[in-house]
Amino acid sequence: MSIGTNAAEFDDDFLLPCFVHYPPVDLCMNVASRGMVVNGRTGSGKTAILRFIGAKVSHSVTIDPTEMAMSYVTNSDVLRFLQAIGADLDLTFQVLWKHVLCIEFIRLRFNVENETASKGVFDRILDRFSRDDRKKRSINYLKNWEGKFWITMDQNIKELTEKVENQVKAEIGGEIEKFKAGGQYEKRLSADKKSEFVHRVRKIIHADQLAELAGVIDILAELEREEKKVFDETSYYIMIDRLDENWVDVSIRFKLIRALIETLKSFRRITALKILVSLRSDVLERVIQETKDISFQREKLDDYFVHLKWNKPLLRELIDSRVQKLFRKQYTQAPIYFDDVFPYNVGNTHPFDYMVERTLMRPRDIIAFVNECLKAAEGSYEVTGATIRKAEIEFSRIRRDALEQEWSSAFPTIRRLLDFIGQKQKPIVTLTELAEGKDADDLALAIFSDEKMERDPLHEAAKTHCDKAPPTAFEFLKEIAGILYRVGAVGVKLRNGTRYLYSHIDEPLLPLAQITDDTRIRIHPMLWGSFRIQIRHDAP
Incomplete structure (x- = not known):
């Protein structure tokens, strides 16, 4: 079962009948x-x-x-x-x-x-x-x-x-x-x-x-x-x-x-x-x-x-219309909605809230997640919370690959940056934590020494970092944080008492001057499964 394809040019069955006019x-x-x-x-x-x-x-x-x-x-x-x-x-x-x-x-x-x-x-x-x-x-x-x-x-x-x-x-x-x-x-x-x-x-x-x-x-x-x-x-x-x-x-x-x-x-x-x-x-x-x-x-x-910006109600309208079309076409003329197919919470979280939090508020993301859940349900008419968690691992892996493909032209070292931010396997880190050890130094050296990456906007920051004696990682890490924010891989909390900012919801670019050593960086939940981060329902 599927509620459509990832690419609109091949989504003839669902695109026009379920189009959301926003x-x-x-x-x-x-x-x-x-x-x-x-x-x-x-x-x-x-x-x-x-x-x-x-x-x-x-x-x-x-x-x-x-x-x-x-x-x-x-x-x-x-x-x-x-x-x-x-x-x-x-x-x-x-x-x-x-x-x-x-x-x-x-x-x-x-x-x-x-x-x-x-x-x-x-x-x-x-x-x-x-x-x-x-x-x-x-x-x-x-x-x-x-x-x-x-x-x-x-x-x-x-x-x-x-x-x-x-x-x-x-x-x-x-x-x-x-x-x-x-x-x-x-x-x-x-x-x-x-x-x-x-x-x-x-x-x-x-x-x-x-x-x-x-x-x-x-x-x-x-x-x-x-x-x-x-x-x-x-x-x-x-x-x-x-x-x-x-x-x-x-x-x-x-x-x-x-x-x-x-x-x-x-x-x-x-x-x-x-x-x-x-x-x-x-x-x-x-x-x-x-x-x-x-x-x-x-x-x-x-x-x-x-x-183009979407919000939760619009995405819910899109998914309800596609679920309804799928089940009307295959099984019944009675209206069937998302809640009928996904009746169980994931922990204490409503399934749609849980799933949409792991997207960049885009139709393709939520459609792909629902399809993964339907596939993982193996023919069952109802999708449980455990099935959603199981589907999340594959969904997260695919989203990470898609993120790399999407942004590799503008930021050729995006894969290295994702490896770097994900290696601590923590949902939230600060620049101070990222500066610990030699990982930042090794990353800067790898980016600077790779001639093929000279058109990378991070190349100059990596060179500056390598030229300093002794190197100080914070300016280099600010550049990394700015790029990861831009592509949607992380959210950023600039000060205590403020919420996390995300490029797909807030401003697409983050002024680096606003980032401090204590800025908190939250890996987007979309990537938790691919980074094998333990899902914490109490995470800020």
Whole structure:
């Protein structure tokens, strides 16, 4: 028996019939809302919302980045050379996204399915705006694509990239050939020579292309406003999911995502269009790490984010609906709820309270825990407290593995940090206890000496710790506590008399200045089973 799968894209039996319509869903569906980036941890329901909207509305399209042929961009010798000499490709990537989204909206809005329809749309735009001198450059841009609005996205990207390649080759083609010949040519170039090449291509990769596309967006927005006066108002949704997968080489993936986020706000001018991008929290963390040199600031774009957060009543509603559907489908038409299947407490704790405390307040977690309990019950119609404890061991092991997979991109040493915090097999420790012995020193040395981990944000703290004589572990341990808090592995009590803070409930980031030597660190109960920590019902 099962109340659904872990992945929303494979949960056809339960996802839509048992969908919980909570406030973030309304923000995503409301075209007037600024929210465009659906942000949350893995398993928090991002894909579920996109699938729900796709099934609910008449005019929507979902872009799969794996079908965008961005590998053509990655494999471009010209773009690889420009990246190697330090040229800023952000504008180029923004041009790619703006073009793709404009074409996708034209195709969706005007139902373009062939070349004839594509030319018809251009004629319609030309007839309306040809006498507007301010739109001339954007009209010329669209003219180059008048018969191509219907072509596939990978063809669009290939043609745009080839255009940039040809322009750059005309300027510094000889240097590209030397780069293609190998021998790490770019490393033999002086800083002055690199600056010269960057300056020469800047006139090719410049803001003019973005200005042309901005004009295209204005044309589409104005056309949409005029037609709304005649026709019924219709909303259009373009959704982008699966950005966390291997859709493009890691060397440019996070810069492409950053350019996409920057691009979204310009489409707010098309009031009938809603673009929704699903983005995992750990991927956003990596975007910030990788693009901080080009001034990406999360705070400036926060109004465009829809943050997914669940609470106990919402999760209970979700589980009740799924349990009811499971048993109605298999056994009876009478309504069956969670309490009917889980009638026994775990110690003195209600089973749902016990189980939800061992989650990060995400649908995937509680669904997985219920499924483990049903499996451990071995066909029994009722799940006992002992069965829940038995299922918890396997559930905890799976959650730890999932935590490592989720955050290994942003924090490559996450497994070592979890081993370090769990080795004392205590639910609560202080920084003073963690500093005892040589474990912290050994961990710092391991992180610092591993060359593969140099992009780890903990690497510099480990180096500083190793360079001190004698080493003092507290600053290094504060960094560790901050990361473990960020990923949800621990809660933190900053002062006596205050409650434990958790990143999935409270602020996602913890200022390290607030952490003291006496700060209490509580391993999240989700991990107690995997760490073989004795479950103490009296633990604070």
